[in-house]
Amino acid sequence: MLVGVCIKWTPGRPEVDTSGSVLTDDRFGGVSLADQAALEVALSIGDQVKVVCIGPEAAVAALRDSLAVGATAVQFVACGAQPSSRDVAVSLAQHLGGCELIVCGDYSADRGSGSVPAFLAAQLGASQALGLVAVERKGTNLECVRRLDGGRREVVRVAPSSNSPAVISVEGSVAKLRRASLAGTLAARSANIPTANAGINADLNGEITRYRPPTRIVAPPKGNQAIDRIRALTDSTAAKSRGELVTLSPSEAAERIIQAMREWGYLTS
Amino acid sequence: MSTDFDAIVVGAGPAGSCAAIVLARAGKRVALIERGPFAGSKNMYGGVVYPRILDELIPNWWEEAPIQRWVTRRSTMLLTDTQALTIDFRSQNWGAPPYNGATAYRPDFDAWLADHAVAAGAVLVTSTTVTGLIRHTNGAVTGVHTDRPDGDLTAPIVIACDGVNSFLAKEAGLYPDVDADNYTLGVKETISLPKETIDERFAVTDREGVDIEILGGTNGVNGGGFVYTQLDTVAVGVVLKLSKLAAQKTRPEQILAKLKAHPAIAPLIKGGEIKEYSAHVIPEAGYEMMPKLTADGLMVAGDAAAMCLAAGIWLEGVNFAMASGMYAGEAAVEAIESGNCNASGLAGYRKRLENTFVLQDHKKLRHAPHLVLSDRVQHLYPQMVANLVERMFTVDNPKPKPGIRRILKQERKRAGVKLSDLARDGWTGFRSFG
């Protein structure tokens, strides 16, 4: 089975300087533990493993490391900009043709939202099982365990095939990446790394928005005594909106979540 | 017998990279093995390099080396709990090519040197720890084991540049018994401040830098301190004799905190933010603790061979490491070409060291490290000198000014310094530094 792996290299030691810009150091860069686990899962499942990485020039180091541990092919896609997850997925999909299974990490080492695998599955028309905490090969299928809310787990059977590929994403605890042999390391130093251009121009730098909702004007709490006003602000019984339990079909649930996010200010459109 | 490489250099610090540069430029197949993810990633020091020796290896190195500031002010400071005596020297000559000392961050400087080795053709293997020596049945070293699967590498020569506490030199039996008294522990903080603030506080401009070496300020533990300026950080550190530190049972960071709070130091770093805390052992005793430098198929260079010169007013290790690495590289080329990689074929290494500053300085200053770290120099003399100067400059009218000779006599007695000890230490100091 040809297994594709998508990894994201991120520069290390991020620091915010006095002017507010983020400084990083490429020499401490690398891929997340989740991406490392993805590579290990692929190496233990696949007969052939192709690793694709979109990023700046320094990311080539991550592909050399992948070759050193046993990846059979790699593809570097040069992209200086900070593309959206959808753009990344479109670009990745172009290099994953023929893969029955694609393994991604559940998060990258920077702002990882874990959304690329979902976009990638949509792009490839593949089935998806994301946020896995265990992956086991059972014949031609995979038996996977997915983390659910409230400490619950869900067992998902994934049946990848050449005409129906699957995308999975794994957490870092799923597997520990093997150590590269010395011969592998030496060979990878001078290996040819095929390079393509992502052709993505959009740079999200200017568009990245905060995770917190925008500040809202809150009316002053009522009460003559300070203690009453503090109570009004902090007492949970005084809270206006509480959690709401709704039972909906998946598509209605998605709509409801989007609506709530709009109300809370996380989404503006 | 075919081998993977002509030579294996262990450790991509200044010694290792210089050895690898020489070998690779001579067309030899050389592997440079480093345990850190990149050269310099694991390395720390006080902060000042004297790269004159690089004139031979990288002409006009100052045009490309990752230098922070050129040292144009050198101060020697003597501290007691409440006093500070500073001798300050400034030379603008050191601020222009070919320069003298410079501050640089080790992850930058070491990586830059290793890049030169790679550019010359050396194979740099990072994130790989050498775990032992491979030996022929006749005892000759023929390669190394590493911590990677299938991690053995063979070569007729191994150059151990693995730094202080070299496991390889010890494994080869080159070190006699290890004595903790020969080692110090260096700890330092790198404190960030705006460049303009540093310029103002240290009275420098542009790329000019300051090097302050301190005697005292170590909470009674034998050792010393230092303050160095980088572009927008200041390095403050202490060097502490291991056995005394252990006996005092104080944490090194507490001693450093006390130095930082000293009235002579605190204003220099006020308002700064600690960016980094690091620590490392120093082979302090120099010549007196050096191991055998060669064995069949093996050479030891840099701190691995205790070549750091720690003689009070001088703390130079990087230049000694670069030079010894370079000479080890030259001797290795000679041995490979002559086909004799046994200790006899590697004799050129020691000869080169003896004919140059490396062993000449060490031999001359062989008694200096013990003198500088001795209890008298550490605890009695600084107090005596500081009191002497304080009384010289204290205006005690209506009393007349006292004669300096009389104060010296009184202060010597007060400090409990015997004239015979003073004379002996003075003579040792004169022979070493004179």
Ligand SMILES: Cc1cc2nc3c(=O)[nH]c(=O)nc-3n(C[C@H](O)[C@H](O)[C@H](O)COP(=O)(O)OP(=O)(O)OC[C@H]3O[C@@H](n4cnc5c(N)ncnc54)[C@H](O)[C@@H]3O)c2cc1C
């Ligand atoms: C606190 C302090 C302050 C100092 N201040 C100064 C100063 O201001 N100026 C100055 O010139 N010198 C100073 N020195 C001394 C200087 O740092 C050393 O003398 C110098 O670094 C020695 O260089 P080296 O190449 O021999 O060893 P190192 O710089 O220690 O390099 C050894 C290299 O070998 C690698 N290594 C070790 N073991 C293995 C292994 N088994 N496998 C693979 N790789 C391995 C290490 O990761 C490292 O990269 C100071 C030292 C200290 C601790």
